Amino acid sequence: MKIEKNAEIIAVGSELLLGQIANTNAQFISKQLAEIGVNMFYHTVVGDNVSRLKQVIKTAQERSDFLIFTGGLGPTKDDLTKETIAEIIGRPLVINDEAMASIERYFAKTNRMMSPNNRKQALVLEGSDVLVNRFGMAPGMLLESNGCFYMLLPGPPSEMKPMVEQEAIPLLLEKFGHNEKIVSKVLRFFWNWRISA
Numbered sequence: 001m002k003i004e005k006n007a008e009i010i011a012v013g014s015e016l017l018l019g020q021i022a023n024t025n026a027q028f029i030s031k032q033l034a035e036i037g038v039n040m041f042y043h044t045v046v047g048d049n050v051s052r053l054k055q056v057i058k059t060a061q062e063r064s065d066f067l068i069f070t071g072g073l074g075p076t077k078d079d080l081t082k083e084t085i086a087e088i089i090g091r092p093l094v095i096n097d098e099a100m101a102s103i104e105r106y107f108a109k110t111n112r113m114m115s116p117n118n119r120k121q122a123l124v125l126e127g128s129d130v131l132v133n134r135f136g137m138a139p140g141m142l143l144e145s146n147g148c149f150y151m152l153l154p155g156p157p158s159e160m161k162p163m164v165e166q167e168a169i170p171l172l173l174e175k176f177g178h179n180e181k182i183v184s185k186v187l188r189f190f191w192n193w194r195i196s197a
Contacts, residue, residue: 005066005149006041007033010056012072012081013155014047025070025160032164036173038066048078057088065148071155073138075117082152086125089145093123096130099139106137131167135159142171
């Protein structure tokens with residue numbers, strides 16, 4: 001089976017809209033997916049707001065069949081990506097035992113008290129393929145629902161990049177196969193115009 005998906009990246013985070021950080025995640029993910037032949041159709045950025053995120057997801061569902069989310073998987077109340085997706089597609093969130101054990105080990109190793117909020121990071125969409133986070137706490141995930149695929153990735157590039165390279169790309173190749181690499185080149189032309197006297 002070949003990859004025939006119209007992909008869209010949805011970056012979640014008010015800090016992106018405020019210009020506090022650049023959306024380098026979208027650039028990285030687009031490049032990685034082009035290497036395996038996935039067509040990237042749209043890049044969208046939305047703040048940490050449930051109603052706006054819902055609107056963005058519904059728009060994306062109408063025009064794309066592979067939605068890739070970055071950000072909003074953390075422990076704070078404004079980290080709302082997976083909760084919003086769960087509500088929209090009607091899929092419950094469940095504790096992933098491996099992620100929970102990893103989080104507990106981290107707090108034990110650092111002699112810090114784990115807050116109840118950190119349990120939230122171990123929640124995944126029921127039935128999803130879990131992407132292990134080797135450089136942070138919140139796992140990623142890939143899920144299919146009603147013909148649309150949803151991939152959720154952490155926002156920090158130090159966590160997202162290795163997850164894409166080590167977990168997401170191999171899983172996508174396993175599920176969808178491999179297309180020809182999408183190559184794009186920028187050509188720059190310089191015209192030296194001289195008017196003779």
